[in-house]
Amino acid sequence: DLNDKAGQFFNSGHTNNWAVLVCTSRFWFNYRHVANTLSVYRSVKRLGIPDSRIVLMLADDMACNHRNPKPATVFSHKNMELNVYGDDVEVDYRGYEVTVENFLRVLTGRLPASTPRSKRLLSDDRSNILIYLTGHGGNGFLKFQDSEEISNVELADAFEQMWQKRRYNELLFIIDTCQGASMYERFYSPNLMALASSQVGEDSLSHQPDLAIGVHLMDRYTFYLLEFLEDIHPSSTTNMNQLFKVCPKSQCVSTPGHRTDLFLRDPGRVLITDFFGSVRKVEITMETINLSSPMEPLPER
Amino acid sequence: MGLLSDPNRRRALIGMLTRLNAPICMICYMAGVAWFMGLAFEPFTLRTYMSENAMGSTMVEERFPAGERALATGREFAAHKKKTGGMPVDWLVRTMQARGLEVYTQRFSRKLPFPDEDKERYMVKGTNVYGILRAPRAPRTEALVLSAPCSPGNENNQAVGILLGLAQYFRSQIYWAKDIIFLVNEHDLIGMQAWLEGYHHTNTTGMDWSPLQGRGGSIQAALSLELSSDVVTSLDLVLEGLNGQLPNLDLANLFYAFCQKIGVLCTTQGKLPRNDWDTTSGYSHAVQTMMLMVLKQASSRPWGDHGLFLRYHIEAASIKGVNSFRPYKTDATTVGRLLEGMYRKLNNLLERLHQSYFFYLMPSLTRFVSIGYYMPAFGLLALILLLRALDLWVQLSSPPTRTTEDGVEVVPASPGVLSILTPLVISHLTGVALYTLPVLSQELAVEHFPVSETEAVVLTAIAIYTGGTRSHDTHRLLAGEGTEQGWKVLKLVAVLYLAVLLGCTALINFSLGFILALTLVPLAAFITPHVPKTLSAVVMVILSPGLTLLFAVFFFQELQETPVTLQEGWMLYLSVISQGILDHALYGSLLYPLAALLVYPCWLLFWNILFWK
Numbered sequence: 013d014l015n016d017k018a019g020q021f022f023n024s025g026h027t028n029n030w031a032v033l034v035c036t037s038r039f040w041f042n043y044r045h046v047a048n049t050l051s052v053y054r055s056v057k058r059l060g061i062p063d064s065r066i067v068l069m070l071a072d073d074m075a076c077n078h079r080n081p082k083p084a085t086v087f088s089h090k091n092m093e094l095n096v097y098g099d100d101v102e103v104d105y106r107g108y109e110v111t112v113e114n115f116l117r118v119l120t121g122r123l124p125a126s127t128p129r130s131k132r133l134l135s136d137d138r139s140n141i142l143i144y145l146t147g148h149g150g151n152g153f154l155k156f157q158d159s160e161e162i163s164n165v166e167l168a169d170a171f172e173q174m175w176q177k178r179r180y181n182e183l184l185f186i187i188d189t190c191q192g193a194s195m196y197e198r199f200y201s202p203n204l205m206a207l208a209s210s211q212v213g214e215d216s217l218s219h220q221p222d223l224a225i226g227v228h229l230m231d232r233y234t235f236y237l238l239e240f241l242e243d244i245h246p247s248s249t250t251n252m253n254q255l256f257k258v259c260p261k262s263q264c265v266s267t268p269g270h271r272t273d274l275f276l277r278d279p280g281r282v283l284i285t286d287f288f289g290s291v292r293k294v295e296i297t298m299e300t301i302n303l304s305s306p307m308e309p310l311p312e313r
Numbered sequence: 314m315g316l317l318s319d320p321n322r323r324r325a326l327i328g329m330l331t332r333l334n335a336p337i338c339m340i341c342y343m344a345g346v347a348w349f350m351g352l353a354f355e356p357f358t359l360r361t362y363m364s365e366n367a368m369g370s371t372m373v374e375e376r377f378p379a380g381e382r383a384l385a386t387g388r389e390f391a392a393h394k395k396k397t398g399g400m401p402v403d404w405l406v407r408t409m410q411a412r413g414l415e416v417y418t419q420r421f422s423r424k425l426p427f428p429d430e431d432k433e434r435y436m437v438k439g440t441n442v443y444g445i446l447r448a449p450r451a452p453r454t455e456a457l458v459l460s461a462p463c464s465p466g467n468e469n470n471q472a473v474g475i476l477l478g479l480a481q482y483f484r485s486q487i488y489w490a491k492d493i494i495f496l497v498n499e500h501d502l503i504g505m506q507a508w509l510e511g512y513h514h515t516n517t518t519g520m521d522w523s524p525l526q527g528r529g530g531s532i533q534a535a536l537s538l539e540l541s542s543d544v545v546t547s548l549d550l551v552l553e554g555l556n557g558q559l560p561n562l563d564l565a566n567l568f569y570a571f572c573q574k575i576g577v578l579c580t581t582q583g584k585l586p587r588n589d590w591d592t593t594s595g596y597s598h599a600v601q602t603m604m605l606m607v608l609k610q611a612s613s614r615p616w617g618d619h620g621l622f623l624r625y626h627i628e629a630a631s632i633k634g635v636n637s638f639r640p641y642k643t644d645a646t647t648v649g650r651l652l653e654g655m656y657r658k659l660n661n662l663l664e665r666l667h668q669s670y671f672f673y674l675m676p677s678l679t680r681f682v683s684i685g686y687y688m689p690a691f692g693l694l695a696l697i698l699l700l701r702a703l704d705l706w707v708q709l710s711s712p713p714t715r716t717t718e719d720g721v722e723v724v725p726a727s728p729g730v731l732s733i734l735t736p737l738v739i740s741h742l743t744g745v746a747l748y749t750l751p752v753l754s755q756e757l758a759v760e761h762f763p764v765s766e767t768e769a770v771v772l773t774a775i776a777i778y779t780g781g782t783r784s785h786d787t788h789r790l791l792a793g794e795g796t797e798q799g800w801k802v803l804k805l806v807a808v809l810y811l812a813v814l815l816g817c818t819a820l821i822n823f824s825l826g827f828i829l830a831l832t833l834v835p836l837a838a839f840i841t842p843h844v845p846k847t848l849s850a851v852v853m854v855i856l857s858p859g860l861t862l863l864f865a866v867f868f869f870q871e872l873q874e875t876p877v878t879l880q881e882g883w884m885l886y887l888s889v890i891s892q893g894i895l896d897h898a899l900y901g902s903l904l905y906p907l908a909a910l911l912v913y914p915c916w917l918l919f920w921n922i923l924f925w926k
Contacts, residue, residue, distance in 0.1 A: 040367070040663070041369055041661065076450075077490075078448060078449075078488070078489070078490035079490045079661060081486070081487060081488040083450070083487070221372040223372060224374050226372055226374075226657060227369075227372070228372075
């Protein structure tokens with residue numbers, strides 16, 4: 013049974029976790045997209061992924077927008093229960109830096125040599141990556157900054173490049189936009205799992221407006237996702253099947269969808285913390301090292 | 314072969330055109346009028362909707378608490394106004410400064426071309442006072458304006474009170490992304506014109522003003538408030554501005570959205586909204602509302618202080634408080650909340666309002682007709698002119714030959730250039746006289762006749778207008794006998810001239826173009842020297858621009874449910890003419906020059922054709 017437990021411990025093949033969280037819309041009336049992204053950021057940090065492993069891309073600054081009646085805050089719930097901006101948020105790509113080109117370069121690793129480490133996705137073949145996108149989308153595309161789009165084909169090809177370069181072990185893709193399911197239709201690389209907030213032809217709806225701030229604070233899907241994630245702690249054993257049940261049609265009005273056919277493991281055996289948390293694995297070695305005797309080179313394996 | 318390149322088919326087409334010309338013209342005219350009347354029919358209109366994404370829904374919490382205090386400030390303002398006998402500049406400056414605004418004043422003076430009834434003197438002098446609320450965290454690149462006029466007597470005190478109350482409330486909020494300018498202007502439109510010219514560093518109307526010491530960036534939107542009672546039963550929205558320009562429809566949509574949210578009764582053209590569009594009385598109500606808008610737009614004058622902003626591409630509207638005999642009254646706090654909500658939404662704007670329509674007609678506050686729907690009405694009328702021109706062209710290119718007594722066939726000689734040019738030049742000279750002489754010769758007139766300057770100007774204008782009808786003799790004096798071909802060429806030129814004139818007018822100011830077309834097009838179509846002279850002369854005079862204006866004045870009063878007697882109507886007519894001349898001199902309204910220099914000469918050309926020998 014010890015072996016069993018050890019076996020369970022090494023159930024997944026990843027040794028580190030990364031997260032790429034992107035909000036693609038700017039302007040004050042798109043406050044909710046920034047709040048969406050910051051909610052996922054908050055959950056991911058709380059469950060253990062450090063800032064050095066998170067690439068956060070926010071297309072506009074809502075906390076310091078002149079129209080924000082509560083400066084330096086971004087709220088996710090009316091009555092201002094939860095300030096997801098906090099005081100330790102680190103934004104890696106901000107404002108006009110959030111472009112399709114930069115996003116694809118981050119994913120594929122083709123960045124100029126002068127790019128600082130905080131702006132790179134330095135994942136390897138044992139990394140589990142969580143990618144979260146939110147903004148305005150349509151059938152087969154996602155709008156960046158009101159001026160360009162990324163298509164589902166481009167995204168699928170980027171993931172294939174990542175697979176070829178062995179930049180991920182397993183990848184969870186979550187998208188909260190209108191017609192979000194169209195973005196994962198074209199994936200063809202192995203070990204990809206995808207969730208979307210609405211099917212093709214459906215709009216993802218926002219949750220609730222806050223009259224004091226004057227905008228919608230969050231989208232429904234991410235609101236219920238955040239509620240779900242608040243119950244997860246680093247050692248919980250909740251699996252992906254529960255995540256698929258988040259925000260049924262009665263709460264979301266749109267029908268959330270998911271795709272698991274490219275994923276090699278059974279989703280029921282995949283823990284939420286495999287992607288949202290950063291559980292550090294320790295490898296047990298059976299060798300002993302004598303520290304008092306003079307050093308000898310280790311024998312060849 | 315093609316329809317137009319096959320000579321047989323072409324002849325057949327032309328033959329049909331010449332034979333059926335009169336019937337087709339009649340049908341076009343009736344279709345144009347029917348189309349226009351149909352615009353007010355509710356199933357043919359669209360419901361208004363908010364087009365600007367940034368303004369979204371009415372999702373703000375209005376919390377303005379101080380309606381009563383605002384009214385008290387208004388009463389203080391009234392007292393100081395009475396004490397100083399004009400604009401209480403010092404009191405206003407002190408009060409605005411106490412509310413934390415940056416206050417500046419502007420002096421202006423204007424020499425009127427002739428004194429009108431309101432001012433009764435040549436020189437108008439005044440001061441504007443405005444306070445700028447700086448946005449706490451934003452750069453000073455954009456601004457919004459709230460203005461209230463300082464009117465003599467007991468008018469608009471509550472408006473100034475609410476303006477100052479809102480200024481105090483707005484000052485304590487931190488969510489302003491644009492500067493807000495609170496302006497109290499003296500002498501209504503003259504003061505507003507001085508302020509706008511000073512703000513934008515332009516001097517288009519020859520006014521004297523002191524330069525503005527403080528500015529706030531480019532103005533995105535402006536609202537002008539007129540409120541003369543402590544409680545209101547409804548709020549009226551005024552949109553028509555100078556030269557028939559209208560603000561973006563989104564401003565009206567914003568106003569209506571907040572009226573619905575807060576529960577205030579809102580109207581346009583002072584007409585209450587009705588639900589029974591399928592009954593005759595409901596339909597006629599909609600037609601009346603639309604006709605009021607058409608007449609106001611055609612008059613090319615600004616119908617509120619907001620009208621002058623539109624020229625600078627600033628979307629602006631006036632909100633008038635109306636207190637009539639209805640049981641449900643709205644207090645000042647609610648009016649303040651409505652304005653607060655509107656300004657919070659305008660604050661969210663990222664670009665100037667441009668998503669919605671700039672050219673529209675509104676049969677009611679919730680329904681509109683866009684330019685794509687109303688322009689065909691004018692197009693059908695313009696088509697008549699083109700058909701007539703084609704007919705004349707065909708007649709001119711194949712003139713009927715005459716046989717003289719010798720039996721020799723003689724093709725009639727083409728008319729000399731002089732016989733065409735003379736009526737044109739004489740008509741336009743008369744037009745120039747109509748434009749310049751009334752104002753220039755007012756001293757002469759006052760010396761010789763017992764009338765005031767205003768009356769002198771107006772009566773001179775009318776005299777020149779009727780005197781010009783004698784010009785038809787002049788061409789005979791100068792160019793000798795006219796020929797059959799002569800009047801046809803002149804009519805062709807006149808019809809095309811009228812078509813271009815009306816077309817250009819309709820593009821800028823649809824209502825003016827349409828009203829002129831309604832009366833001038835049938836005239837242009839059917840006038841020849843061969844119709845019965847006296848009857849046609851009477852019809853021509855009735856359809857002339859001068860009398861169209863007279864009928865429009867009577868009709869306007871009927872629509873506003875304040876019908877006037879003949880005597881009062883005539884006095885109103887004279888004051889409308891003087892106001893038109895004054896508007897042109899003071900603000901650059903284009904109705905008077907258009908009518909005097911272009912429309913009147915065109916009408917004179919047709920008069921010449923009627924009396925062609």
